[in-house]
Amino acid sequence: MNIKGGNISLNGEIDAPGDKSISHRAIMLGAISEGKTVIYNFLLGDDCINTINCFKDMGVNIEVDNTKVVIEGVGLNGLKKPVKELYVGNSGTTIRIISGILSGLDFKSTITGDKSIQKRPMKRIIEPLSQMGANIKGKNGEYPPLIITPSEKIQPITYYQKIASAQVKSSIMFLSLYTKGETRIVQPIKSRDHTEKMMKYFGVNVKEEENSVIIDSKEKPIGKEIFVPGDISSIAFFMVGALILKDSHVIIRNVGFNVTRIGIIDVLKDMGGNIKTYNFREVNNEPLVDIEVKTTKLKGVDIEGDIIPRLIDEIPIIAVAAACAEGITVIKNAEELKVKESNRLKAMVDNLSSMGVDIMETKDGMIINGTTELKASKIETYTDHRIAMSMIIAGLKAEGVTEIDDISSIKTSYPDFFKTLNELIN
Ligand SMILES: O=C(O)C1=C[C@@H](OP(=O)(O)O)[C@@H](O)[C@H](O)C1
Numbered sequence: 309m310n311i312k313g314g315n316i317s318l319n320g321e322i323d324a325p326g327d328k329s330i331s332h333r334a335i336m337l338g339a340i341s342e343g344k345t346v347i348y349n350f351l352l353g354d355d356c357i358n359t360i361n362c363f364k365d366m367g368v369n370i371e372v373d374n375t376k377v378v379i380e381g382v383g384l385n386g387l388k389k390p391v392k393e394l395y396v397g398n399s400g401t402t403i404r405i406i407s408g409i410l411s412g413l414d415f416k417s418t419i420t421g422d423k424s425i426q427k428r429p430m431k432r433i434i435e436p437l438s439q440m441g442a443n444i445k446g447k448n449g450e451y452p453p454l455i456i457t458p459s460e461k462i463q464p465i466t467y468y469q470k471i472a473s474a475q476v477k478s479s480i481m482f483l484s485l486y487t488k489g490e491t492r493i494v495q496p497i498k499s500r501d502h503t504e505k506m507m508k509y510f511g512v513n514v515k516e517e518e519n520s521v522i523i524d525s526k527e528k529p530i531g532k533e534i535f536v537p538g539d540i541s542s543i544a545f546f547m548v549g550a551l552i553l554k555d556s557h558v559i560i561r562n563v564g565f566n567v568t569r570i571g572i573i574d575v576l577k578d579m580g581g582n583i584k585t586y587n588f589r590e591v592n593n594e595p596l597v598d599i600e601v602k603t604t605k606l607k608g609v610d611i612e613g614d615i616i617p618r619l620i621d622e623i624p625i626i627a628v629a630a631a632c633a634e635g636i637t638v639i640k641n642a643e644e645l646k647v648k649e650s651n652r653l654k655a656m657v658d659n660l661s662s663m664g665v666d667i668m669e670t671k672d673g674m675i676i677n678g679t680t681e682l683k684a685s686k687i688e689t690y691t692d693h694r695i696a697m698s699m700i701i702a703g704l705k706a707e708g709v710t711e712i713d714d715i716s717s718i719k720t721s722y723p724d725f726f727k728t729l730n731e732l733i734n
């Protein structure tokens with residue numbers, strides 16, 4: 309697609325789309341709970357639809373009516389052997405967390421996904437799930453398809469995570485429901501805690517002590533009504549857009565404000581960004597706010613350490629903010645970006661360089677020297693939704709016509725992205 313940038317502002321009020329991480333978890337937990345779960349504001353992105361399809365393929369009755377989803381929970385052991393391979397499309401969250409559930413079941417399953425998923429590392433879940441007694445194998449010990457065969461001896465463990473990953477933590481948490489006893493996960497840095505919050509809300513005994521999560525499998529999950537807060541990772545594109553595009557003023561309603569997710573707000577405020585939050589409230593253990601953003605001249609900052617897991621998916625759009633800021637931004641400890649849907653460090657460095665930005669990839673991040681003007685150019689998205697949306701916002705800032713090779717990936721996480729963008733531009 310072509311983006312004609314240069315003289316664009318974003319103005320208006322929008323609703324944030326449902327959070328992707330919370331939508332996945334609501335389907336998974338609802339499906340294995342006793343009784344009915346009703347989800348409101350569900351994200352109808354391809355990734356979450358693939359999660360629904362996996363559970364439908366295991367016999368769960370799931371009705372989708374716009375963004376309301378009703379699940380007839382089958383209980384921990386009520387899932388049925390699928391007649392074919394389970395397919396997660398592009399979704400790392402689905403394959404990694406579902407594997408925890410599949411490892412506790414009494415039938416064999418195979419789970420796979422698209423080309424990008426087949427290159428995503430799975431040892432990180434194979435190792436702890438195997439320690440719990442699971443029989444789980446990947447191609448070359450590492451990659452999807454994953455083949456999971458039943459095990460008689462699923463047991464609780466204490467696991468020291470090497471990387472801060474909520475997908476790995478959640479995979480272990482789901483399998484812990486199939487054990488007898490107490491599972492403890494010790495995190496190097498606290499990652500997003502939606503599974504902890506949702507399991508507690510569904511009646512599971514989950515405790516947190518500093519960076520440890522402790523699940524006692526005695527209490528089983530019971531179906532609930534759940535409202536999915538808006539996705540900070542999706543509205544991040546419009547927050548940065550409103551900051552860097554002239555004369556912009558955007559209000560975003562119903563944004564999830566979970567501390568483990570809002571590192572981007574801390575960083576953008578640190579950069580001087582005019583961002584205000586209002587109407588703090590809570591739904592099913594998750595905080596929620598409305599956010600107001602106005603155009604600001606940003607300045608470069610250092611981003612490293614414990615904040616990284618709190619903004620991991622927002623680094624591509626933060627790089628766009630840094631490219632338009634005065635001074636240097638240094639991002640460190642972000643090596644995980646190399647194993648997402650694409651190598652996001654390389655993708656952003658190549659694309660922003662092509663727009664004339666002085667930017668350099670480092671071993672675990674990037675160094676960006678901001679500029680006042682971006683040049684229109686040709687962009688490669690590597691079929692990665694976050695790269696596509698980040699570069700569209702950069703394209704709106706650049707003078708001239710930017711050509712983006714492929715925007716089809718955007719529907720994995722934000723199917724209404726263009727509808728919302730058009731509302732803000734017009
Ligand atoms: O648990 C989740 O819902 C997610 C966790 C993060 O991945 P890691 O667990 O690999 O850090 C994040 O990048 C991904 O988009 C969603």
Ligand SMILES: C=C(OP(=O)(O)O)C(=O)O
Nearest residue numbers: 398399400401621648694
């Ligand atoms: C990394 C992402 O998702 P996943 O790991 O679920 O593919 C993302 O949405 O940016």
